[in-house]
Amino acid sequence: MQIGVIGSGECYGDICDAAYRIGQLLAENGAVVINGGLGGVMEAVSRGAKSRGGTVIGIIPFKDKKPANRYCDYVIATDMGHARNMIIVHSSDALIAVGGGYGTVSEMAIALKEGKRVVAYRPAVKLDGLILAESPEEAVSLALEGFS
Amino acid sequence: MQIGVIGSGECYGDICDAAYRIGQLLAENGAVVINGGLGGVMEAVSRGAKSRGGTVIGIIPFKDKKPANRYCDYVIATDMGHARNMIIVHSSDALIAVGGGYGTVSEMAIALKEGKRVVAYRPAVKLDGLILAESPEEAVSLALEGFS
Protein backbone atom coordinates (compact mmCIF):
# COMPACT_ATOMS: atom_id res chain seq x y z
CA MET A 1 0.00 0.00 0.00
CA GLN A 2 1.45 3.34 -1.07
CA ILE A 3 -0.09 6.37 0.65
CA GLY A 4 0.66 9.85 -0.63
CA VAL A 5 1.07 12.58 1.96
CA ILE A 6 0.89 16.06 0.50
CA GLY A 7 1.38 19.54 1.89
CA SER A 8 3.48 22.67 1.72
CA GLY A 9 7.24 22.96 1.45
CA GLU A 10 7.20 24.98 4.65
CA CYS A 11 5.34 24.07 7.81
CA TYR A 12 4.98 25.27 11.37
CA GLY A 13 3.50 24.17 14.66
CA ASP A 14 0.48 21.94 14.48
CA ILE A 15 0.71 21.25 10.75
CA CYS A 16 4.28 20.06 11.10
CA ASP A 17 3.45 17.97 14.16
CA ALA A 18 0.47 16.42 12.40
CA ALA A 19 2.57 15.49 9.37
CA TYR A 20 5.18 13.87 11.62
CA ARG A 21 2.51 11.90 13.49
CA ILE A 22 0.87 10.79 10.24
CA GLY A 23 4.23 9.47 9.08
CA GLN A 24 4.58 7.47 12.28
CA LEU A 25 1.11 6.01 12.02
CA LEU A 26 1.49 5.07 8.36
CA ALA A 27 4.75 3.31 9.14
CA GLU A 28 3.18 1.45 12.05
CA ASN A 29 0.42 0.31 9.71
CA GLY A 30 2.87 -0.95 7.11
CA ALA A 31 2.07 1.68 4.50
CA VAL A 32 4.79 3.08 2.25
CA VAL A 33 4.86 6.89 2.34
CA ILE A 34 4.93 8.63 -1.05
CA ASN A 35 5.61 12.35 -1.00
CA GLY A 36 7.22 15.26 -2.82
CA GLY A 37 10.60 14.67 -1.21
CA LEU A 38 11.36 18.25 -0.22
CA GLY A 39 10.92 20.29 3.01
CA GLY A 40 8.02 21.27 5.28
CA VAL A 41 5.22 18.73 5.41
CA MET A 42 7.17 16.45 3.07
CA GLU A 43 10.14 16.34 5.40
CA ALA A 44 8.02 16.07 8.57
CA VAL A 45 6.04 13.08 7.33
CA SER A 46 9.25 11.43 6.11
CA ARG A 47 10.92 11.96 9.46
CA GLY A 48 7.91 10.55 11.25
CA ALA A 49 7.80 7.46 9.07
CA LYS A 50 11.51 6.81 9.53
CA SER A 51 11.18 7.17 13.32
CA ARG A 52 8.99 4.07 13.18
CA GLY A 53 11.07 2.15 10.64
CA GLY A 54 8.82 2.96 7.71
CA THR A 55 9.69 3.38 4.04
CA VAL A 56 9.64 6.73 2.25
CA ILE A 57 9.74 7.50 -1.46
CA GLY A 58 10.31 11.13 -2.45
CA ILE A 59 9.19 12.17 -5.93
CA ILE A 60 10.92 15.45 -6.59
CA PRO A 61 10.48 18.08 -9.33
CA PHE A 62 14.20 18.35 -10.14
CA LYS A 63 16.55 16.30 -12.28
CA ASP A 64 19.07 15.85 -9.50
CA LYS A 65 18.30 13.61 -6.52
CA LYS A 66 20.34 15.73 -4.08
CA PRO A 67 17.70 18.29 -3.00
CA ALA A 68 15.56 15.48 -1.55
CA ASN A 69 15.26 15.52 2.22
CA ARG A 70 17.49 13.01 3.97
CA TYR A 71 14.61 10.89 5.28
CA CYS A 72 13.74 9.57 1.82
CA ASP A 73 14.79 5.96 1.31
CA TYR A 74 14.36 6.27 -2.45
CA VAL A 75 14.26 9.34 -4.63
CA ILE A 76 12.51 9.65 -7.97
CA ALA A 77 13.93 12.62 -9.87
CA THR A 78 11.43 13.76 -12.48
CA ASP A 79 12.70 17.10 -13.86
CA MET A 80 9.06 17.93 -14.51
CA GLY A 81 8.19 20.79 -12.18
CA HIS A 82 4.57 20.78 -11.07
CA ALA A 83 3.80 17.82 -13.33
CA ARG A 84 5.51 15.71 -10.69
CA ASN A 85 2.42 16.35 -8.57
CA MET A 86 0.44 14.17 -10.98
CA ILE A 87 2.96 11.34 -10.52
CA ILE A 88 2.54 11.54 -6.75
CA VAL A 89 -1.22 11.21 -7.25
CA HIS A 90 -1.04 8.28 -9.66
CA SER A 91 1.48 6.43 -7.50
CA SER A 92 -0.69 6.68 -4.37
CA ASP A 93 -3.47 4.27 -3.45
CA ALA A 94 -4.97 7.02 -1.28
CA LEU A 95 -3.79 10.47 -0.20
CA ILE A 96 -3.65 12.52 2.96
CA ALA A 97 -3.38 16.29 2.66
CA VAL A 98 -1.98 18.16 5.63
CA GLY A 99 -2.72 21.87 5.33
CA GLY A 100 -1.18 22.90 2.06
CA GLY A 101 -1.18 25.65 -0.53
CA TYR A 102 -1.76 25.83 -4.27
CA GLY A 103 0.38 22.79 -5.08
CA THR A 104 -1.56 20.68 -2.63
CA VAL A 105 -4.83 21.90 -4.11
CA SER A 106 -3.68 20.74 -7.55
CA GLU A 107 -2.91 17.30 -6.14
CA MET A 108 -6.19 16.98 -4.25
CA ALA A 109 -8.15 18.03 -7.33
CA ILE A 110 -6.51 15.52 -9.66
CA ALA A 111 -6.72 12.74 -7.09
CA LEU A 112 -10.46 13.38 -6.68
CA LYS A 113 -10.86 13.48 -10.46
CA GLU A 114 -9.23 10.06 -10.57
CA GLY A 115 -11.69 8.77 -7.98
CA LYS A 116 -9.07 8.31 -5.28
CA ARG A 117 -9.70 8.54 -1.56
CA VAL A 118 -8.39 11.92 -0.38
CA VAL A 119 -8.37 12.66 3.33
CA ALA A 120 -7.62 16.23 4.38
CA TYR A 121 -6.49 17.62 7.71
CA ARG A 122 -6.92 21.41 7.82
CA PRO A 123 -7.12 21.91 4.05
CA ALA A 124 -6.76 25.41 2.61
CA VAL A 125 -9.85 24.85 0.50
CA LYS A 126 -12.71 22.39 0.66
CA LEU A 127 -13.23 20.51 -2.58
CA ASP A 128 -16.26 18.29 -3.16
CA GLY A 129 -15.37 14.75 -2.24
CA LEU A 130 -12.64 15.53 0.28
CA ILE A 131 -12.88 13.45 3.44
CA LEU A 132 -12.12 15.72 6.38
CA ALA A 133 -10.20 14.45 9.39
CA GLU A 134 -9.97 16.12 12.77
CA SER A 135 -6.71 14.53 13.86
CA PRO A 136 -3.68 12.70 12.47
CA GLU A 137 -5.07 9.48 13.90
CA GLU A 138 -8.38 9.96 12.13
CA ALA A 139 -6.64 10.96 8.91
CA VAL A 140 -4.63 7.74 8.78
CA SER A 141 -7.57 5.62 9.84
CA LEU A 142 -9.78 7.12 7.12
CA ALA A 143 -7.05 6.82 4.48
CA LEU A 144 -6.43 3.15 5.19
CA GLU A 145 -10.12 2.26 5.41
CA GLY A 146 -11.07 -0.23 2.76
CA PHE A 147 -7.52 -1.45 2.17
CA SER A 148 -7.37 -4.00 4.97
CA MET B 1 -0.17 37.18 -26.29
CA GLN B 2 -1.28 33.64 -25.46
CA ILE B 3 -4.33 33.41 -23.20
CA GLY B 4 -5.33 30.08 -21.70
CA VAL B 5 -9.03 29.37 -21.42
CA ILE B 6 -9.82 26.48 -19.13
CA GLY B 7 -12.99 24.62 -18.21
CA SER B 8 -14.76 21.30 -18.31
CA GLY B 9 -14.92 18.82 -21.16
CA GLU B 10 -18.68 19.09 -21.05
CA CYS B 11 -20.66 22.33 -20.88
CA TYR B 12 -24.23 23.54 -21.04
CA GLY B 13 -26.19 26.74 -21.33
CA ASP B 14 -24.61 29.84 -19.92
CA ILE B 15 -21.17 28.30 -19.37
CA CYS B 16 -20.99 27.20 -22.99
CA ASP B 17 -22.22 30.54 -24.23
CA ALA B 18 -19.74 32.41 -22.06
CA ALA B 19 -16.84 30.30 -23.36
CA TYR B 20 -17.91 30.97 -26.95
CA ARG B 21 -18.16 34.71 -26.30
CA ILE B 22 -14.76 34.76 -24.56
CA GLY B 23 -13.27 33.11 -27.63
CA GLN B 24 -14.76 35.80 -29.84
CA LEU B 25 -13.50 38.61 -27.66
CA LEU B 26 -10.00 37.20 -27.36
CA ALA B 27 -9.80 36.85 -31.14
CA GLU B 28 -11.03 40.41 -31.62
CA ASN B 29 -8.30 41.57 -29.28
CA GLY B 30 -5.60 39.69 -31.15
CA ALA B 31 -4.93 37.14 -28.42
CA VAL B 32 -4.06 33.56 -29.29
CA VAL B 33 -6.31 31.08 -27.47
CA ILE B 34 -4.54 28.22 -25.68
CA ASN B 35 -6.76 25.43 -24.39
CA GLY B 36 -7.02 21.73 -23.73
CA GLY B 37 -8.20 20.97 -27.25
CA LEU B 38 -11.11 18.68 -26.38
CA GLY B 39 -14.89 19.23 -25.95
CA GLY B 40 -17.13 21.36 -23.75
CA VAL B 41 -15.62 24.70 -22.77
CA MET B 42 -12.52 23.89 -24.80
CA GLU B 43 -14.53 23.43 -27.96
CA ALA B 44 -16.84 26.39 -27.29
CA VAL B 45 -13.99 28.86 -26.80
CA SER B 46 -12.25 27.49 -29.88
CA ARG B 47 -15.39 27.86 -31.96
CA GLY B 48 -15.87 31.40 -30.72
CA ALA B 49 -12.31 32.37 -31.54
CA LYS B 50 -12.54 30.90 -35.04
CA SER B 51 -15.83 32.75 -35.68
CA ARG B 52 -13.79 35.93 -35.40
CA GLY B 53 -10.75 34.74 -37.31
CA GLY B 54 -8.68 34.03 -34.22
CA THR B 55 -5.97 31.45 -33.66
CA VAL B 56 -6.44 28.40 -31.42
CA ILE B 57 -3.84 26.00 -30.04
CA GLY B 58 -5.15 22.81 -28.42
CA ILE B 59 -2.83 21.04 -25.98
CA ILE B 60 -4.27 17.57 -25.56
CA PRO B 61 -3.52 14.76 -23.12
CA PHE B 62 -3.24 12.04 -25.78
CA LYS B 63 -0.44 10.97 -28.11
CA ASP B 64 -2.60 11.22 -31.20
CA LYS B 65 -3.72 14.60 -32.53
CA LYS B 66 -7.03 13.27 -33.86
CA PRO B 67 -9.25 13.64 -30.75
CA ALA B 68 -8.69 17.41 -30.79
CA ASN B 69 -11.78 19.44 -31.64
CA ARG B 70 -11.90 20.67 -35.21
CA TYR B 71 -11.59 24.34 -34.29
CA CYS B 72 -7.94 23.99 -33.24
CA ASP B 73 -5.51 25.48 -35.75
CA TYR B 74 -2.62 23.66 -34.15
CA VAL B 75 -2.58 20.63 -31.91
CA ILE B 76 0.08 19.77 -29.36
CA ALA B 77 -0.16 16.08 -28.49
CA THR B 78 1.48 15.47 -25.13
CA ASP B 79 0.63 11.88 -24.11
CA MET B 80 0.89 13.12 -20.54
CA GLY B 81 -2.59 12.90 -19.07
CA HIS B 82 -3.29 15.52 -16.45
CA ALA B 83 0.29 16.78 -16.63
CA ARG B 84 -0.75 18.48 -19.86
CA ASN B 85 -2.67 20.89 -17.61
CA MET B 86 0.65 22.24 -16.39
CA ILE B 87 1.76 22.87 -19.98
CA ILE B 88 -1.41 24.86 -20.64
CA VAL B 89 -0.60 26.99 -17.58
CA HIS B 90 3.05 27.58 -18.49
CA SER B 91 2.19 28.42 -22.09
CA SER B 92 -0.37 31.05 -21.11
CA ASP B 93 0.42 34.70 -20.29
CA ALA B 94 -2.84 34.84 -18.34
CA LEU B 95 -5.77 32.45 -17.89
CA ILE B 96 -9.54 32.62 -17.89
CA ALA B 97 -11.47 29.84 -16.15
CA VAL B 98 -15.06 29.30 -17.23
CA GLY B 99 -16.89 27.18 -14.69
CA GLY B 100 -14.89 23.99 -14.49
CA GLY B 101 -14.34 20.90 -12.38
CA TYR B 102 -11.36 19.27 -10.73
CA GLY B 103 -9.08 19.62 -13.74
CA THR B 104 -9.76 23.33 -13.92
CA VAL B 105 -9.05 23.65 -10.21
CA SER B 106 -5.65 22.04 -10.74
CA GLU B 107 -4.87 24.54 -13.48
CA MET B 108 -6.04 27.57 -11.52
CA ALA B 109 -4.02 26.46 -8.50
CA ILE B 110 -0.77 26.01 -10.41
CA ALA B 111 -1.27 29.23 -12.37
CA LEU B 112 -1.75 31.14 -9.11
CA LYS B 113 1.30 29.44 -7.64
CA GLU B 114 3.26 30.67 -10.65
CA GLY B 115 2.02 34.21 -10.02
CA LYS B 116 -0.07 34.34 -13.18
CA ARG B 117 -3.21 36.42 -13.64
CA VAL B 118 -6.18 34.06 -13.34
CA VAL B 119 -9.64 35.41 -14.08
CA ALA B 120 -12.58 33.17 -13.22
CA TYR B 121 -16.16 33.27 -14.41
CA ARG B 122 -18.40 31.12 -12.21
CA PRO B 123 -15.60 29.04 -10.71
CA ALA B 124 -16.44 25.84 -8.83
CA VAL B 125 -14.23 26.91 -5.98
CA LYS B 126 -12.78 30.25 -4.92
CA LEU B 127 -9.03 30.15 -4.48
CA ASP B 128 -7.10 33.04 -2.95
CA GLY B 129 -5.86 35.29 -5.70
CA LEU B 130 -8.54 34.47 -8.27
CA ILE B 131 -9.91 37.54 -10.04
CA LEU B 132 -13.66 37.08 -10.37
CA ALA B 133 -15.50 38.29 -13.45
CA GLU B 134 -19.26 38.76 -13.79
CA SER B 135 -19.42 38.46 -17.57
CA PRO B 136 -17.42 37.23 -20.55
CA GLU B 137 -16.64 40.84 -21.42
CA GLU B 138 -15.28 41.55 -17.98
CA ALA B 139 -13.32 38.29 -17.97
CA VAL B 140 -11.49 39.18 -21.17
CA SER B 141 -10.97 42.76 -20.13
CA LEU B 142 -9.47 41.70 -16.79
CA ALA B 143 -7.32 39.03 -18.41
CA LEU B 144 -5.83 41.42 -20.95
CA GLU B 145 -5.28 44.21 -18.45
CA GLY B 146 -1.64 45.07 -18.15
CA PHE B 147 -0.69 43.52 -21.48
CA SER B 148 -1.56 46.50 -23.68
Added chain:
Amino acid sequence: MQIGVIGSGECYGDICDAAYRIGQLLAENGAVVINGGLGGVMEAVSRGAKSRGGTVIGIIPFKDKKPANRYCDYVIATDMGHARNMIIVHSSDALIAVGGGYGTVSEMAIALKEGKRVVAYRPAVKLDGLILAESPEEAVSLALEGFS
Protein backbone atom coordinates in the same frame (compact mmCIF):
# COMPACT_ATOMS: atom_id res chain seq x y z
CA MET C 1 0.31 19.16 -41.51
CA GLN C 2 2.76 19.62 -38.63
CA ILE C 3 6.33 18.60 -39.41
CA GLY C 4 8.88 18.36 -36.63
CA VAL C 5 12.40 19.49 -37.42
CA ILE C 6 14.94 18.34 -34.86
CA GLY C 7 18.64 18.97 -34.33
CA SER C 8 21.22 20.44 -32.01
CA GLY C 9 21.04 23.69 -30.09
CA GLU C 10 24.20 24.77 -31.83
CA CYS C 11 24.89 24.50 -35.54
CA TYR C 12 27.50 25.53 -38.07
CA GLY C 13 28.01 25.70 -41.81
CA ASP C 14 26.19 23.14 -43.87
CA ILE C 15 23.95 21.88 -41.06
CA CYS C 16 22.74 25.38 -40.30
CA ASP C 17 22.23 26.13 -43.99
CA ALA C 18 20.32 22.88 -44.47
CA ALA C 19 18.03 23.61 -41.54
CA TYR C 20 17.30 27.09 -42.91
CA ARG C 21 16.55 25.69 -46.36
CA ILE C 22 14.30 22.97 -44.92
CA GLY C 23 12.35 25.67 -43.09
CA GLN C 24 11.86 27.55 -46.36
CA LEU C 25 10.72 24.46 -48.22
CA LEU C 26 8.29 23.38 -45.51
CA ALA C 27 6.75 26.87 -45.47
CA GLU C 28 6.45 26.84 -49.26
CA ASN C 29 4.64 23.52 -49.01
CA GLY C 30 2.21 24.80 -46.41
CA ALA C 31 3.55 22.69 -43.56
CA VAL C 32 3.65 24.05 -40.02
CA VAL C 33 7.11 23.71 -38.48
CA ILE C 34 7.24 22.18 -35.00
CA ASN C 35 10.56 22.39 -33.20
CA GLY C 36 12.29 22.74 -29.85
CA GLY C 37 12.16 26.54 -29.97
CA LEU C 38 15.76 27.24 -28.93
CA GLY C 39 18.99 27.96 -30.90
CA GLY C 40 21.07 26.18 -33.52
CA VAL C 41 19.07 24.00 -35.89
CA MET C 42 15.88 25.02 -34.12
CA GLU C 43 16.50 28.69 -34.79
CA ALA C 44 17.77 28.12 -38.34
CA VAL C 45 14.71 26.17 -39.43
CA SER C 46 12.43 28.73 -37.78
CA ARG C 47 14.19 31.59 -39.53
CA GLY C 48 13.93 29.77 -42.85
CA ALA C 49 10.22 29.11 -42.41
CA LYS C 50 9.53 32.73 -41.49
CA SER C 51 11.48 33.96 -44.54
CA ARG C 52 8.80 32.27 -46.63
CA GLY C 53 5.83 33.31 -44.51
CA GLY C 54 5.51 29.97 -42.74
CA THR C 55 4.26 29.18 -39.26
CA VAL C 56 6.54 28.01 -36.45
CA ILE C 57 5.66 26.46 -33.09
CA GLY C 58 8.47 26.16 -30.55
CA ILE C 59 8.03 23.60 -27.79
CA ILE C 60 10.58 24.51 -25.15
CA PRO C 61 11.82 22.68 -22.04
CA PHE C 62 11.41 25.67 -19.71
CA LYS C 63 8.46 27.13 -17.84
CA ASP C 64 9.01 30.61 -19.21
CA LYS C 65 8.33 31.41 -22.87
CA LYS C 66 11.10 34.01 -23.09
CA PRO C 67 14.08 31.81 -24.01
CA ALA C 68 12.34 30.79 -27.24
CA ASN C 69 13.99 32.09 -30.39
CA ARG C 70 12.28 35.11 -31.91
CA TYR C 71 11.17 33.29 -35.05
CA CYS C 72 8.59 31.22 -33.19
CA ASP C 73 5.01 32.35 -33.83
CA TYR C 74 3.76 30.37 -30.86
CA VAL C 75 5.62 29.01 -27.87
CA ILE C 76 4.62 26.02 -25.80
CA ALA C 77 6.38 26.18 -22.42
CA THR C 78 6.51 22.71 -20.91
CA ASP C 79 8.84 22.90 -17.88
CA MET C 80 9.61 19.26 -18.55
CA GLY C 81 13.25 19.11 -19.59
CA HIS C 82 14.01 16.32 -22.02
CA ALA C 83 10.45 15.02 -21.76
CA ARG C 84 9.50 17.91 -24.03
CA ASN C 85 11.24 15.92 -26.78
CA MET C 86 8.42 13.39 -26.59
CA ILE C 87 5.86 16.15 -27.06
CA ILE C 88 7.65 17.32 -30.20
CA VAL C 89 7.46 13.76 -31.53
CA HIS C 90 3.77 13.23 -30.73
CA SER C 91 2.82 16.62 -32.17
CA SER C 92 4.54 15.94 -35.50
CA ASP C 93 2.99 14.09 -38.43
CA ALA C 94 6.51 13.33 -39.67
CA LEU C 95 9.98 14.45 -38.59
CA ILE C 96 13.15 15.64 -40.25
CA ALA C 97 16.41 15.36 -38.31
CA VAL C 98 19.24 17.66 -39.33
CA GLY C 99 22.52 16.44 -37.88
CA GLY C 100 21.94 16.36 -34.15
CA GLY C 101 23.31 14.97 -30.92
CA TYR C 102 21.95 12.87 -28.09
CA GLY C 103 18.70 14.79 -27.78
CA THR C 104 17.98 14.30 -31.46
CA VAL C 105 18.73 10.60 -31.13
CA SER C 106 16.13 10.34 -28.36
CA GLU C 107 13.56 12.00 -30.59
CA MET C 108 14.34 9.87 -33.64
CA ALA C 109 14.15 6.70 -31.56
CA ILE C 110 10.77 7.49 -30.03
CA ALA C 111 9.35 8.69 -33.35
CA LEU C 112 10.42 5.41 -34.99
CA LYS C 113 8.96 3.46 -32.08
CA GLU C 114 5.68 5.28 -32.72
CA GLY C 115 5.81 4.27 -36.39
CA LYS C 116 6.33 7.82 -37.63
CA ARG C 117 8.15 8.78 -40.80
CA VAL C 118 11.61 10.05 -39.80
CA VAL C 119 13.83 11.54 -42.48
CA ALA C 120 17.43 12.25 -41.52
CA TYR C 121 20.00 14.51 -43.13
CA ARG C 122 23.51 13.75 -41.84
CA PRO C 123 22.38 11.94 -38.69
CA ALA C 124 24.89 11.28 -35.92
CA VAL C 125 23.77 7.67 -35.75
CA LYS C 126 21.86 5.43 -38.12
CA LEU C 127 18.84 3.82 -36.50
CA ASP C 128 16.83 1.10 -38.26
CA GLY C 129 13.95 2.66 -40.09
CA LEU C 130 15.48 6.09 -40.64
CA ILE C 131 14.96 7.43 -44.15
CA LEU C 132 18.20 9.07 -45.25
CA ALA C 133 18.16 12.23 -47.36
CA GLU C 134 21.10 13.65 -49.32
CA SER C 135 19.84 17.23 -49.48
CA PRO C 136 17.34 19.59 -47.83
CA GLU C 137 15.15 19.28 -50.90
CA GLU C 138 15.11 15.50 -50.71
CA ALA C 139 14.50 15.61 -46.94
CA VAL C 140 11.39 17.74 -47.33
CA SER C 141 10.16 15.78 -50.31
CA LEU C 142 10.55 12.48 -48.42
CA ALA C 143 8.93 13.87 -45.27
CA LEU C 144 5.87 15.15 -47.10
CA GLU C 145 5.47 12.01 -49.21
CA GLY C 146 2.17 10.33 -48.54
CA PHE C 147 0.56 13.44 -47.07
CA SER C 148 -0.53 15.03 -50.34
Added chain:
Amino acid sequence: MQIGVIGSGECYGDICDAAYRIGQLLAENGAVVINGGLGGVMEAVSRGAKSRGGTVIGIIPFKDKKPANRYCDYVIATDMGHARNMIIVHSSDALIAVGGGYGTVSEMAIALKEGKRVVAYRPAVKLDGLILAESPEEAVSLALEGFS
Protein backbone atom coordinates in the same frame (compact mmCIF):
# COMPACT_ATOMS: atom_id res chain seq x y z
CA MET D 1 22.78 3.87 -4.96
CA GLN D 2 20.01 3.60 -7.54
CA ILE D 3 21.02 1.83 -10.75
CA GLY D 4 18.73 1.91 -13.78
CA VAL D 5 18.51 -1.24 -15.85
CA ILE D 6 16.94 -0.67 -19.24
CA GLY D 7 15.92 -2.93 -22.10
CA SER D 8 13.01 -4.21 -24.16
CA GLY D 9 9.60 -5.26 -22.94
CA GLU D 10 10.21 -8.66 -24.50
CA CYS D 11 13.35 -10.71 -24.12
CA TYR D 12 14.69 -14.14 -25.00
CA GLY D 13 17.61 -16.38 -24.27
CA ASP D 14 20.88 -14.71 -23.44
CA ILE D 15 19.43 -11.21 -23.08
CA CYS D 16 16.89 -12.42 -20.55
CA ASP D 17 19.50 -14.45 -18.68
CA ALA D 18 21.88 -11.49 -18.61
CA ALA D 19 19.19 -9.18 -17.20
CA TYR D 20 18.37 -11.72 -14.49
CA ARG D 21 22.04 -12.09 -13.57
CA ILE D 22 22.53 -8.31 -13.51
CA GLY D 23 19.62 -8.04 -11.09
CA GLN D 24 21.24 -10.61 -8.82
CA LEU D 25 24.60 -8.87 -8.87
CA LEU D 26 23.14 -5.42 -8.22
CA ALA D 27 21.23 -6.79 -5.23
CA GLU D 28 24.34 -8.49 -3.90
CA ASN D 29 26.15 -5.18 -4.15
CA GLY D 30 23.44 -3.32 -2.28
CA ALA D 31 22.24 -1.30 -5.25
CA VAL D 32 18.56 -0.49 -5.67
CA VAL D 33 17.28 -1.48 -9.12
CA ILE D 34 15.31 1.18 -11.00
CA ASN D 35 13.50 0.03 -14.13
CA GLY D 36 10.47 0.47 -16.34
CA GLY D 37 8.40 -1.98 -14.32
CA LEU D 38 6.94 -3.99 -17.19
CA GLY D 39 7.93 -7.26 -18.92
CA GLY D 40 10.98 -8.61 -20.74
CA VAL D 41 14.28 -7.22 -19.51
CA MET D 42 12.43 -5.17 -16.89
CA GLU D 43 10.85 -8.26 -15.38
CA ALA D 44 13.99 -10.38 -15.67
CA VAL D 45 16.19 -7.89 -13.84
CA SER D 46 13.50 -7.43 -11.18
CA ARG D 47 13.21 -11.18 -10.67
CA GLY D 48 16.99 -11.49 -10.41
CA ALA D 49 17.23 -8.72 -7.83
CA LYS D 50 14.44 -10.22 -5.74
CA SER D 51 16.10 -13.66 -5.84
CA ARG D 52 18.93 -12.06 -3.88
CA GLY D 53 16.80 -9.98 -1.54
CA GLY D 54 17.29 -6.75 -3.45
CA THR D 55 14.96 -3.78 -3.84
CA VAL D 56 13.21 -2.94 -7.11
CA ILE D 57 11.39 0.24 -8.12
CA GLY D 58 9.32 0.09 -11.31
CA ILE D 59 8.56 3.39 -13.02
CA ILE D 60 5.73 2.65 -15.42
CA PRO D 61 4.15 4.67 -18.24
CA PHE D 62 0.55 4.12 -17.10
CA LYS D 63 -1.64 5.80 -14.50
CA ASP D 64 -2.55 2.54 -12.82
CA LYS D 65 0.03 0.60 -10.81
CA LYS D 66 -1.44 -2.80 -11.69
CA PRO D 67 0.39 -3.54 -14.97
CA ALA D 68 3.73 -3.49 -13.13
CA ASN D 69 5.47 -6.84 -12.91
CA ARG D 70 5.07 -8.57 -9.58
CA TYR D 71 8.74 -8.32 -8.66
CA CYS D 72 8.57 -4.57 -8.11
CA ASP D 73 8.65 -3.58 -4.46
CA TYR D 74 7.44 -0.11 -5.26
CA VAL D 75 5.66 1.21 -8.33
CA ILE D 76 5.73 4.76 -9.61
CA ALA D 77 2.78 5.33 -11.94
CA THR D 78 3.53 8.26 -14.21
CA ASP D 79 0.79 8.32 -16.90
CA MET D 80 3.40 9.91 -19.15
CA GLY D 81 4.10 7.40 -21.88
CA HIS D 82 7.65 7.56 -23.20
CA ALA D 83 8.40 10.58 -21.01
CA ARG D 84 8.66 8.12 -18.15
CA ASN D 85 11.94 7.05 -19.76
CA MET D 86 13.41 10.41 -18.78
CA ILE D 87 12.36 9.84 -15.16
CA ILE D 88 14.14 6.49 -15.15
CA VAL D 89 17.28 8.25 -16.37
CA HIS D 90 17.15 11.10 -13.85
CA SER D 91 16.44 8.72 -10.98
CA SER D 92 19.46 6.52 -11.75
CA ASP D 93 23.00 7.17 -10.56
CA ALA D 94 24.23 5.03 -13.45
CA LEU D 95 22.52 2.84 -16.04
CA ILE D 96 22.98 -0.58 -17.57
CA ALA D 97 21.38 -1.29 -20.94
CA VAL D 98 20.73 -4.93 -21.81
CA GLY D 99 20.04 -5.27 -25.51
CA GLY D 100 17.07 -3.04 -26.16
CA GLY D 101 15.15 -1.31 -28.90
CA TYR D 102 14.11 2.25 -29.66
CA GLY D 103 12.95 3.01 -26.13
CA THR D 104 16.30 1.91 -24.73
CA VAL D 105 18.10 4.05 -27.29
CA SER D 106 16.13 7.10 -26.09
CA GLU D 107 17.16 6.37 -22.50
CA MET D 108 20.83 5.78 -23.33
CA ALA D 109 20.94 9.00 -25.36
CA ILE D 110 19.44 11.18 -22.65
CA ALA D 111 21.57 9.56 -19.93
CA LEU D 112 24.71 10.26 -21.96
CA LYS D 113 23.55 13.83 -22.57
CA GLU D 114 23.22 14.20 -18.81
CA GLY D 115 26.79 12.95 -18.36
CA LYS D 116 25.75 9.73 -16.65
CA ARG D 117 27.67 6.49 -16.73
CA VAL D 118 25.92 4.18 -19.21
CA VAL D 119 27.12 0.59 -19.52
CA ALA D 120 25.72 -1.45 -22.39
CA TYR D 121 25.59 -5.18 -22.90
CA ARG D 122 24.76 -6.05 -26.52
CA PRO D 123 23.28 -2.66 -27.42
CA ALA D 124 21.25 -2.29 -30.59
CA VAL D 125 23.26 0.78 -31.52
CA LYS D 126 26.59 2.16 -30.38
CA LEU D 127 26.37 5.73 -29.18
CA ASP D 128 29.47 7.78 -28.39
CA GLY D 129 30.25 7.51 -24.72
CA LEU D 130 28.64 4.12 -24.12
CA ILE D 131 30.77 1.80 -22.01
CA LEU D 132 30.54 -1.67 -23.51
CA ALA D 133 30.48 -4.76 -21.30
CA GLU D 134 31.07 -8.32 -22.42
CA SER D 135 29.22 -10.02 -19.58
CA PRO D 136 26.68 -9.31 -16.85
CA GLU D 137 29.50 -9.39 -14.31
CA GLU D 138 31.49 -6.80 -16.21
CA ALA D 139 28.39 -4.66 -16.74
CA VAL D 140 27.68 -4.45 -13.03
CA SER D 141 31.31 -3.94 -12.14
CA LEU D 142 31.64 -1.08 -14.64
CA ALA D 143 28.36 0.50 -13.54
CA LEU D 144 29.31 0.51 -9.88
CA GLU D 145 32.86 1.74 -10.50
CA GLY D 146 33.46 5.06 -8.83
CA PHE D 147 30.57 4.71 -6.40
CA SER D 148 32.39 2.70 -3.75
